[in-house]
Amino acid sequence: MEVAQKLLTETFGYTAFRHEQAGAIGRILAGANVLAVFPTGAGKSLCYQIPAIAFPQLDLQNTSRTPGEHGITIVVSPLIALMKDQVDALKRRKVPAECIDSTKTWEQQQQTYAALREGKLRILYCAPERLNNEGFVATMRHVKGGVRLLAVDEAHCISEWGHSFRPEYLKVARFADEIAAEKVICLTATATPKVVDDICSAFKIPAEGVFRTTAYRPNLNLHARAVKTKQDKYPLIFQFLNENPGPTLVYVTLQQQSVQLAADLREQGFDAEAFHAGMKVDAKAEVQDKFLANHIRIVVATIAFGMGIDKPDIRNIVHFDVSSTIEEYCQQVGRAGRDGKTGNCMFYICPDDRYIRENFARGDLPSRKSLKGLLIDIFGENTAKSVGDTFKTSHYVQSRVYDIRQSPLATIYAALELRFGLIRAITPEYSEYKFAATPMYFARIKTERSPTGNAIYTNAVKKSKFHHVDINGIVSRTGLPRVDLVRKLNEMHDTGLIELKAGGMEQKYRILQPLPQTNLALNALVDDLHADLSRREADALRRTQQVEDLVTGDQCLALALAQHFGMGLPDGKIKCGHCTHCLTGRRVVMPPRQPRKPDLAKIKRILAACDVRDDPRFLARIAFDIKSPRVTQLKMDKHPVFMTLADHDFEACEGAAE
Structure with a gap:
């Protein structure tokens, strides 16, 4: 741990490890797998960054590897913005790190792969969807020095019991085996005992490899208030914000609601801005920067705001709507008071809140007819194909035709791949390419000698502003490899000859087993998938009810929150002494919701x-x-x-x- 302590001080500027960081890092450096369950802001990223930087130094001490063969640490994360922020921060500390994501140009990706081959990178970030790319997986298998550590951020996404299950995360454990990762560290801020069991089972982490810190934060005052209608919340939030100064996050459910509530707050004289996923990138960045610099006091946001925000002096968190899960609530209140000073967290709840949450849950379950139509589409179109053959499909088109949202559609395909073993996702393709030509493009036509360049110049058809390229048509007419044509288009874009736009993404799959064809087999599969998706709908509704039960329960709110994650308060206490229940001695009572019969x-x-x-x-x-x-x-x-x-x-x- 001497090397780790030195890196902590000299590279990251900290004098001592916090919480269970030292234990987790020590176990990784000893060659074993780890699960770190640390609250938001507790420094989870250091648990893989320090080992990644330490490996070359330890190799030199042990003379176990030659220079340039120190391997790579791969970080799988679903948050592109957070990956970029961490890469930028590491580069400022002279740590060679990169990320590969959909925003990178072809040239930038090639530079990253070159650095990998030359052994110059210590840390590489990627999204879980990247694991479907056969070329990426093959490259990671043969990286010089091997994959020393695979870090799985937001690891709760692998668990079907988790609050934000992502089907693509189910493939991460398979990826770890395929690239022969020496060690794995899984990281999450929120994990119930069931989620911990799922993660440990998937990544072969024994009980002694689990490092947890309590979700209890003694400097956070957890308050709740129940009202009859949503309108009753407005005078209460105005009063709360007047009485509790300082940087504040107000969480709402809907994008339009964030805009409207921010406007309402400004009318009351508060300095407030909205933030939601539907805003343009520049507009979101402006709001975030202004909030970080204390140029605005209040951000009214959907769940899209807060991930990776490094602002220790947030004083207040307000939930104007009910959270979708206890885990989401815990993550959001955890953004207050990271400087150790008091944070005030207020939760307003009314009977009507549940309707909005039901909308989200009820929208994901397709009908049996839709499911069967989808399976007939997948299997019927590929009846003549054999094991090992590939097929392409458009999730976008299937979503519209069969009335299945993208999230459950991804879950269905993940089940066909991982549970039933029928197919395997491989590198997706774009079906449409078009480009706007620059003056240099027309000059290059006269001197182009490569077969791919000539094929593109000859076959590009101009329609209005853009030249359209039928890649599949060129492949069938010329016999040129598709990958070479796409690479040439990317190269032309990177060198300024064209402004390339790709669209019509098609997912691609390899057939692993004979596909079901009989009506009996299809119906059995439909029943299985429908039962699974029905359970997910019920789970989503149950999680919202858990949030309501948490804030209206007859016990200390901080204790109830800790118990949800299988823990308790320090020293066996049953009261925090500063939540609504502890201060009033009474539970928060929700006004009754009167069910209405259909009109x-x-x-x-x-x-x-x-x-x-x-x-x-x-x-x-x-x-x-x-x-x-x-x-x-x-x-x-x-x-x-x-x-x-x-x-x-x-x-x-x-x-x-x-």
Whole structure:
């Protein structure tokens, strides 16, 4: 640990390790796998950054490897912005690090791969989707010195019990085996005991490899207030913000709500801006920079804001809407008071909050008819193909045709790949390429000698501003490899000859087993997938109910939060002494939610406006304000009948539509 301590001080500027950092780093350097469950802001990234930098120094001490063969640390993270921030920070500390993501040009990616081959990189960041790229996996298998450490950030995403399960994360454990990673460290801020078990099982981490710190933060005051209606929240938040100065994050559910509430706060004299995923990149960066520099006091944000934000003096966190999960709530309140000073966290809740959350949960379950149509599309189109053959498909098109959102569609494909072993995702392709030509392009035509360049110049068809390139057509006419043509287009873009735009992404799969063809086999698969997706819907609804139960429970709020993660308060205490329950001695009482029976007159108006009769759930979505690909395609979300029963019971609406 002497090398690690020296790096901590000289490279990162800290005098001592915090929490369980030293234990986790020591175990990695000893050659064993680790799971680190540390709260937001507890320095998880140091647990893989320090070992990555230490490996070459330790190799020299042990004379176990020659220079240039110290290997690489790969970090898998779903957050592109966070990856870029960490790479920039490491480079400022003279640590050779890079990330490979969809925003990189072909030339930049080639430079990164060259640095890898030459043994010049210590840390490489990538998104989990990159693991479908066969070329990337092959490169990692043969990197000089091997993969010394695979770091899996946001590791809870691998668990189906986790609050933000991502199907692509299921492939990370397979990737670790395929590249023969010497060690693995999984990192997360929030993991229940079930999630911990899933992560440890997937990555072969024994109990002694789990390092946890309590979710309890003694400097955070956790408060909650229940009201009858959403309108009742407004005077309360105005009062709270007047009484509690300092940088503040206000979390809401919907993008438009962030804009409206920020405007309402400005009308009351507060310095507030909105932040949500639908904003342009520059606009989001401006709000974030202003908040970090204390040029604005309040950001009203969706969940899109906060990941990787390094601002230790956030004084207040306000939940204006109910969080989707306890884990999400814990992560968000954890952004307050990282400087050790008091942070005030207020949670406003009312009965109507649940409707919005139900909208999100109810939108992901497709009908059995949609599922069967999708499977017939996948399997029927490829009946004549054999094991080892490949096929292409467009998730975008399938989503619209079969009314299945992108998230459950990805889950379905992950099940076909990982659970049933029928297919395997490989490098995706773009079906459409077009470019705007610069003056240099026309000059180059006269001197171009390469077969790929000539093929592109000859076959590009100008339509309005852009030249369109039919890559597949060129391949069939010339026999030139597709990969060479795409590489040439990227090269022309990188050298300023053209401004290239690619579109129409097609996912590509290799067939691993004979595909089901009989009606009996298809129906069995439909039943299995539908049961799985139904369970996920029920889990999403249950998690929202858990949040409500947490803030309205008859015990210390801080204790309840710690117990959710399988822990308790320090010294066996049962009260924190400064949450709403401890201060008042009473539980927060939620006003009753009165369920409404379906309004048959309104249902008849929906039936009159929409001639779809094959899916009662589709009609219920229209009534209940739930968008889906089919709802959007038919423009029913613009119709007056949309969301006319949003405050009713969803299952009752679905039953009435039948």
